[in-house]
Amino acid sequence: QTQHLELARDIARRFNDxxxxxxxxxxxxxxxxxEPKALLVKxxxxxxxxxxxxxxxxxSAENDDSRINLIDSPEVIRKKIKRCKTDSIVGLSFDDETRxxxxxxxxxxxxxSGKTRSDVENEFAEMSWGAFKPILADALVDHxxxxxxxxxxxxxxxxYLYGILREGRDCANHMAEETMAQVRKAMGFADVNDLYPMSASEGKERFAAATESH
Structure with missing residues (x-):
């Protein structure tokens, strides 16, 4: 959400400065x-x-009928739209704040639907809810x-799915390691690999030897 991005932006700016x-x-x-920026549709x-x-x-709303879930079946979508709250006025408009x-x-x-607002207004200016709801449901199902x-x-x-997850994990770990190396350098901390350079296998051998001695 936007407030989370703003917090992340403040932290990034404070650290860099x-x-x-x-x-x-x-x-x-x-x-x-x-500094992250929000991408918002107009x-x-x-x-x-x-x-x-x-x-x-x-x-997170308790009433599942209050929302359309991305994986709702066509039957469920049509049922939710049929039950959604409307009024008794014929003719649909964007501009009435009381509706x-x-x-x-x-x-x-x-x-x-991908239609413009003016096209939508013209299409449903004199339509009843009974006629509009099936059209909306069909548009949602198609979308x-x-x-x-x-x-x-x-x-x-x-x-395939788990492969993508593993690939993403490895990529994120690599990027995080590079970033943290820059962070430690900027803050004046020595990188442990610079102080004690060793390969992964050497590290395992030293750890095993240390644990055996105890």
Missing amino acids: SFLTAREIKKLRGGIFK TNARVMSLQDGTAKMSK PECRNLLSIYEAV LSPIQAEYNRLMNDRE
């Missing part, structure tokens, strides 16, 4: 710790609950279908 010169920060293209960045148009849609559920459902349709297909493919190929 405390232990690096301006020249070093420039040479490292922003410092040892890069429209529909905040999706609201299907049961309360003033509350954020959340995976938060209307704005939310239209925004969801706009996001998954999530390729995501679900890829999810199922990966879940059915565990060997």
